[in-house]
Amino acid sequence: MKLVVQVKLLPTPVQATALEATLRVCNQAADHASSIAYETGVKSRNDLQKAVYTDLKVRFGLSAQPAVRVVKKVVDAYATLRANLTAGNLGRADSKRYRRAAGSPIAFRPAAAQPFDDRCLSWQLDARTISIWTVHGRHKNIRFAVSPDQLTTLAAHRRGESDLVYRDGKWFLIATCEVPEPDAYEPVDWIGVDRGIVNLATTSDDINYQGRRLSRYRRWQARKRAELQARQTRSATRRLARRAKREHRHATHMNHVISKEIVSIAQRTGRGIAVEELGGIRDRVRLRRDQRGTLSSWPFHQLGRHLAYKARRAGVPFLEVDPAHTSQRCPRCGHTERANRPDRDHFRCRRCGLAGPADLVAGINVRNRARSAWAFVTMPVASPSTRA
Secondary structure, X not given: OEEXXXXXXXXXXXXXXXXXXXXXXXXXXXXHHHHHHHHHOOOOHHHHHHHHHXXXXXXXXXXXXXXXXXXXXXXXXXHHXXXXXXXXXXXXXXXXXXXXXXOOOOOOOOOOOEEEOOOOEEEEOOOOEEXXXXXXXXXXXXXXXXXXXXXXXXXXXXXEEEEEEEXXXXXXXXXXXXXXXXXXXXXXXXXXXXXXXXXXXXXXOOOEEEOHHHHHHHHXXXXXXXHHHHHOOHHHHHHHHHHHHHHHHHHHHHHHHHHHHHHHHHHHHOOEEXXXXXXXXXXXXXXXXXXXXXXXXXXXXXXXXXXXXXXXXXXXXXXXXXXXXXXXXXXXXXXXXXXXXXXXXXXXXXXXXXXXXHHHHHHHHXXXXXXXXXXXXXXXXXXXXXXX
16 A cells, blocks of 8 residues: 655755755746647657657756656646546536636746656665755755654655645655555454544544533634634734644644554454445535535545545454444434434434433434444355256
8 A cells, every 4th residue: 555754854044945946947947848738639758748848948957857757747737637537526617616627728826846766766764864956966964853753664665756835834745755555454343433523533432522521622713813803904813724724734643643543453453444325415405594504614625535544454344344333323222213313412213212422322323334234245246056
């Protein structure tokens, strides 16, 4: 499986100036190649490289391999745009957003990320330094900071390109690593995980990861955001952007902690992990105006992604099951009725009287559906003679 490792660069002022100039020139070259691709309709890598390679070297002063990386970046950008247009992610063909995206060349920000391969970038992991090509010559001994675990991953599994990124006044390298994926074991049982807003995750083991702290933090951020928006100054706009990124990092950290603990429990007990398949829930659910912000900031999808990739990396089986009525169905008698859940927190079966926390009941139903789904998947196929 593919993982990315982000390391923080610690360049000197001279090195930082060279890196900044490199990004600026490479993105100017990418804009030029993009305009040529748009005007001529040439979007394949080999054909576009033949059309712009000399220009990129002579006009922008790029070396051979950086020029090739710029062409590939442009081709990949157009491939992504084409996929988004085909999938309808930019609206219908007659929409304003669609026409704006398809009606002009792709433009690159002056500080947009630039890919480097092993011909332009080399790693000295023992010394924790890199050597990288820049428009001001090759700069060596640029230090970087990385955790011991990430350093081990880089040494053993780094493959392909690494992206140079400038973000919030800091420099980063994002390296792609090909980590071997272990075979998933045969689970002895399943852990059902119910994801929610008030409780971020509740497992069928009655372990509850409450979202009150995150909700309180988001409400505080919303108040500060409203105060800054009222000022309508450039400084307030910059602070809003910084706060948005800080809030996103906070939610991501919480999802990492929760998913890591759940996967660890599943691996230690030999069980698999099952979650509800919640794709498209924001399109299906209709809420009051005052609830829309809460739903739009609900990080359930990210938690599901973290659970999936951490489970794959640990060899833990992972399933997504049908989410229909998991919080309204009685796990003991199977009776399903909206009245079984009189409020958000409580469940009480109108037929057999089973009662308990609603999120725990939903987690148990997810676990039971995973048991049935896994039994169906692993059911041996009868031979023709047996069926006869």
